[in-house]
Amino acid sequence: MAETKTIKFHIRRYDPKKDKEPYFKTYDVPFQPGMVVLDALHYIRENYDPSLAWRYSCRMGVCGSCGMLINGSPTLACNTQVATLGGTEITIAPLPNFDIVKDLVPELSKMFEKHVAVSPFIVRDEKELDDEKGEYYQTEHQLEQYLQLTYCIRCGCCMAACPTLATDPDYLGPMPLSQAHRYNVDTRDGGRKTRNEKTGSSHGAFKCHFAGECSRVCPKGADPAKAIQHMKRQLVFDFLHLIKNQKPCEKQHGPGNEPKKDVPPAPPYTV
Amino acid sequence: MAEFTRFDNRLGILGWLGKGKWGLERYLYILHRLTGLAILFYFMMHIFVTSLRAYGIYLWTEGNFFHQPIFRIGEFLVFAAFAFHAFNGLRLVFVELGFAVGKPIEPIFPYETCISKQRPLLVVMMLLSAVLFAMGGYELIMALGR
Numbered sequence: 085m086a087e088t089k090t091i092k093f094h095i096r097r098y099d100p101k102k103d104k105e106p107y108f109k110t111y112d113v114p115f116q117p118g119m120v121v122l123d124a125l126h127y128i129r130e131n132y133d134p135s136l137a138w139r140y141s142c143r144m145g146v147c148g149s150c151g152m153l154i155n156g157s158p159t160l161a162c163n164t165q166v167a168t169l170g171g172t173e174i175t176i177a178p179l180p181n182f183d184i185v186k187d188l189v190p191e192l193s194k195m196f197e198k199h200v201a202v203s204p205f206i207v208r209d210e211k212e213l214d215d216e217k218g219e220y221y222q223t224e225h226q227l228e229q230y231l232q233l234t235y236c237i238r239c240g241c242c243m244a245a246c247p248t249l250a251t252d253p254d255y256l257g258p259m260p261l262s263q264a265h266r267y268n269v270d271t272r273d274g275g276r277k278t279r280n281e282k283t284g285s286s287h288g289a290f291k292c293h294f295a296g297e298c299s300r301v302c303p304k305g306a307d308p309a310k311a312i313q314h315m316k317r318q319l320v321f322d323f324l325h326l327i328k329n330q331k332p333c334e335k336q337h338g339p340g341n342e343p344k345k346d347v348p349p350a351p352p353y354t355v
Numbered sequence: 356m357a358e359f360t361r362f363d364n365r366l367g368i369l370g371w372l373g374k375g376k377w378g379l380e381r382y383l384y385i386l387h388r389l390t391g392l393a394i395l396f397y398f399m400m401h402i403f404v405t406s407l408r409a410y411g412i413y414l415w416t417e418g419n420f421f422h423q424p425i426f427r428i429g430e431f432l433v434f435a436a437f438a439f440h441a442f443n444g445l446r447l448v449f450v451e452l453g454f455a456v457g458k459p460i461e462p463i464f465p466y467e468t469c470i471s472k473q474r475p476l477l478v479v480m481m482l483l484s485a486v487l488f489a490m491g492g493y494e495l496i497m498a499l500g501r
């Protein structure tokens with residue numbers, strides 16, 4: 085029988101209770117065909133050190149929790165085949181540009197605060213909610229304007245790769261900016277002008293100088309750099325008043341979906 | 356509430372360099388910043404040196420301090436920095452206004468990103484700056500030979 089290949093995993097460890105500085109520790113893991121980096125981390129935890137900490141949930145590149153620096157590139161542990169990395173030594177570290185909570189666990193809350201700050205949701209007049217029979221129609225072209233950005237899983241790999249974030253911690257960063265753009269270009273949305281105040285600020289889109297790293301590492305192909313450049317054009321056009329104030333699209337009523345008549349008004353708030 | 360310690364893992368200026376794992380555009384990004392600073396430095400020195408003529412000091416004329424060959428080479432480097440900064444800057448103007456990065460598409464593996472879309476523009480701009488380098492280099496060799 086062929087001998088199983090052993091892979092050396094150099095893992096950056098850090099325990100805030102014990103260590104002043106992170107350090108590297110090496111573990112030997114037997115290679116299995118089809119093995120992803122996440123499997124190797126499980127092997128290490130089960131066979132060498134149950135205190136090794138990292139984040140994961142879905143195991144299939146959907147939840148966005150297992151982003152880490154694998155051989156120097158930010159990517160998903162569950163989505164990275166050990167075989168494709170080549171060689172017998174693999175280095176794993178937590179995502180840079182985020183504080184380290186423990187071992188491979190990055191503190192992502194700053195990224196999510198920036199995300200929330202750009203109103204990543206559809207902003208419009210709530211009165212329409214009462215029109216329950218109406219629907220928002222979009223053409224294929226209108227859908228395509230933002231579809232790519234809906235694939236983002238907020239893994240933070242782009243934030244770890246961005247050189248601007250490496251020196252400016254207040255820069256919004258590729259994920260929040262591209263997510264702001266995702267809603268700006270949605271025909272149902274009316275919040276672009278409000279978002280512009282954030283995205284056009286000194287820590288906003290114009291801090292991006294197109295190093296393109298975010299798009300290169302994005303495991304979902306969301307291409308945040310492209311969205312940010314398109315956003316800059318919109319910001320410039322908005323500043324020059326070249327975009328006519330487009331109102332968000334209105335609800336339509338297809339056949340058989342006519343608006344209800346004589347709907348009694350909602351009762352007043354009790355609290 | 357419990358105290359949490361976090362280790363600051365922000366890369367700082369060295370993060371611009373990465374670990375040699377990054378793409379071409381990132382190195383142009385660094386070079387663009389460095390050449391920008393170099394040109395600014397040159398510009399300030401230039402104003403200072405030429406303003407000395409108000410006191411009758413002409414450092415750049417025949418036989419004076421700035422007439423040494425080393426400053427000829429320096430002049431070429433400033434010119435090269437300018438040529439790179441100008442052409443790369445033109446690329447950035449196009450790209451950052453959302454041209455030459457492609458349209459929104461549905462991501463289908465293997466993903467194509469805006470980086471490959473703007474590559475041809477990058478190559479053309481770098482070729483144009485190479486032409487200027489060559490012209491400046493020719494001038495330099497001629498000047499040193501004199």
Ligand code: SF4
Binds near residue numbers: 237239242258305307
């Ligand atoms: S844009 Fe890509 S890399 Fe960035 S958070 Fe979303 S999925 Fe991750």
Ligand code: SF4
Binds near residue numbers: 248257258
């Ligand atoms: S393109 Fe912009 S956001 Fe993306 S890595 Fe570069 S500087 Fe950062």
Ligand code: FES
Binds near residue numbers: 139141148149151
């Ligand atoms: S575990 Fe969910 S993305 Fe990797």
